[in-house]
Amino acid sequence: MVDTPRADASEPRNQLPATSERGHNSRTVFSLSDEETQEYGRALARGLTGGELVLLEGDLGLGKTVFARGVATGLGIPAEDVNSPSFTLVQEYGGGRLVMYHVDLYRIEGVEEIATLGIEDLLSSGAVTVVEWGERLPSYYTEDAIRIRLHDVSEGCRRIEISQPVRAEQPRRGDA
Numbered sequence: 001m002v003d004t005p006r007a008d009a010s011e012p013r014n015q016l017p018a019t020s021e022r023g024h025n026s027r028t029v030f031s032l033s034d035e036e037t038q039e040y041g042r043a044l045a046r047g048l049t050g051g052e053l054v055l056l057e058g059d060l061g062l063g064k065t066v067f068a069r070g071v072a073t074g075l076g077i078p079a080e081d082v083n084s085p086s087f088t089l090v091q092e093y094g095g096g097r098l099v100m101y102h103v104d105l106y107r108i109e110g111v112e113e114i115a116t117l118g119i120e121d122l123l124s125s126g127a128v129t130v131v132e133w134g135e136r137l138p139s140y141y142t143e144d145a146i147r148i149r150l151h152d153v154s155e156g157c158r159r160i161e162i163s164q165p166v167r168a169e170q171p172r173r174g175d176a
Contacts, residue, residue, distance in 0.1 A: 031160055034066045037063045037150075040162070049098075051123070054128065055131050056133070072100055072130075077094075090104075101130070103122070105131060145165070147164075
């Protein structure tokens with residue numbers, strides 16, 4: 001699960017309790033700024049090991065690219081390198097502990113167009129794949145995805161729902 005960032009280490013952030021649904025753990029947090037939204041992305045990135053699909057969902061202007069920038073910086077990719085790939089559709093970022101692919105499906109009009117993006121290749125590459133407008137991906141891609149849903153609560157406040165698949169613990173080398 002994502003660690004909840006704190007503006008001040010002694011002040012807990014507003015969050016709702018974690019819940020579990022169909023093989024996923026879910027948590028809801030609230031962000032009052034772009035910096036907090038980025039911090040949630042950085043916190044998520046700390047637990048990524050490669051091969052994950054992160055779906056960013058929500059209306060225009062709610063911080064999907066800001067969250068993606070946080071994931072990138074959490075992987076060691078410079079924040080200034082990360083922009084919305086609305087026109088390029090797929091952007092590759094290296095130089096961090098993992099490669100990150102940043103995909104934007106906003107301008108995609110159908111499953112046929114999605115097929116031309118090579119999503120299967122991205123997902124099998126071992127990189128982290130972050131998809132803005134992830135709700136547009138067909139469900140056969142998204143079963144094991146980390147789903148981030150951003151909602152407008154009020155001026156400057158976002159509710160962020162984070163749903164992660166529950167992964168079985170892998171035995172460590174040397175454990176019986």
